[in-house]
Amino acid sequence: MPASLDPVQLGTYFDLIEVTSLLRHAVEQQLKEAGDLSYVQFQLLARLGDSPTGSHRMTDLADGVVYSRSGLTYQAGLLEKAGLVERSPSPDDERSVTVTITDAGRALLAKVLPGHVEVVSGLLFEPLSRSDVETLAALLAPVRDHMRSSPPRSAAPRRRKTGA
Amino acid sequence: MPASLDPVQLGTYFDLIEVTSLLRHAVEQQLKEAGDLSYVQFQLLARLGDSPTGSHRMTDLADGVVYSRSGLTYQAGLLEKAGLVERSPSPDDERSVTVTITDAGRALLAKVLPGHVEVVSGLLFEPLSRSDVETLAALLAPVRDHMRSSPPRSAAPRRRKTGA
DNA sequence: TATTGTTATACTCTATAACTATA
DNA sequence: TATAGTTATAGAGTATAACAATA
Structure with a gap:
């Protein structure tokens, strides 16, 4: 593993x-037009x-x-201001904040x-057969797992995800 | 093709x-630490x-x-200010601007x-065998070609790439 | 002392529209 | 009239560091 890339790679x-x-x-x-959402907001x-x-707790929500x-905090603040989520103190750990999707949030998601599905379907999956997709999924899964378990390469303390 | 996504998709x-x-x-x-470059700047x-x-002509450089x-224009301006590229009027078409990488630009790229390769290699390719990579490449190629030829889904005039 | 979350701040990047100049 | 590029400007997003509160 000489940390180099051949032409195919x-x-x-x-x-x-x-x-x-x-x-x-x-x-x-699409997300912006259909619901005035950024991609990060949609993911949350x-x-x-x-x-x-x-x-979810704030911290858990951040992952990835x-x-x-x-x-x-910034994104959650925007979502809350738009009435799509609510933040409340967590019952078990007073330091934590629990974020909850509201009915309006669910409605917007549904809208x-x-x-969203149409774009992904038409753009990503149109040229792929069912078995192509399965193959792709099988290739991505180990990469995903590997990346999740890899500490940030550079110099960062391997503490957790969001903090530096 | 009902524009929906099954669970695997x-x-x-x-x-x-x-x-x-x-x-x-x-x-x-990595790019920021090693060369104070954003990803877009690196791509250019x-x-x-x-x-x-x-x-390259500005317009051709923009693609994708x-x-x-x-x-x-903004990014090219930054690169030029840093001495990594030069801009000059194109000889054949007076409207066009030709962007050229400088020696300093090449040096930074080499540095x-x-x-960069190490990160990609260690993060993306480590869990993939040689034949995995070939399979992945074969799956991505048609998707790439499809996306390149697909007009923006929403409502945009299908003129070209950069302009709206 | 470590962890959770917020705030203030500064910075980078992106996009729209108006503009100039050439084809 | 259409194309190539620039500028001004405004807005969205991100990250760092300092902070408060709880474990």
């Missing part, structure tokens, strides 16, 4: 970046919507979506989702 | 977003460095990297590249 890396940039750009436009809402309780604590 | 989409977000974040940090420099002449004309 290099091309794959470039294609990956290009594909996800275009996809993300398209999706961001989606996570809350997926949760059985509709809630936002890379600084203040960034999450935005079909168009 | 949904999971694949999420993994794709997560993987590239983490990768991009890691790479951005890399494109110029790849060109046989070391030059930046989504507005002014954004490119930054090993660390």
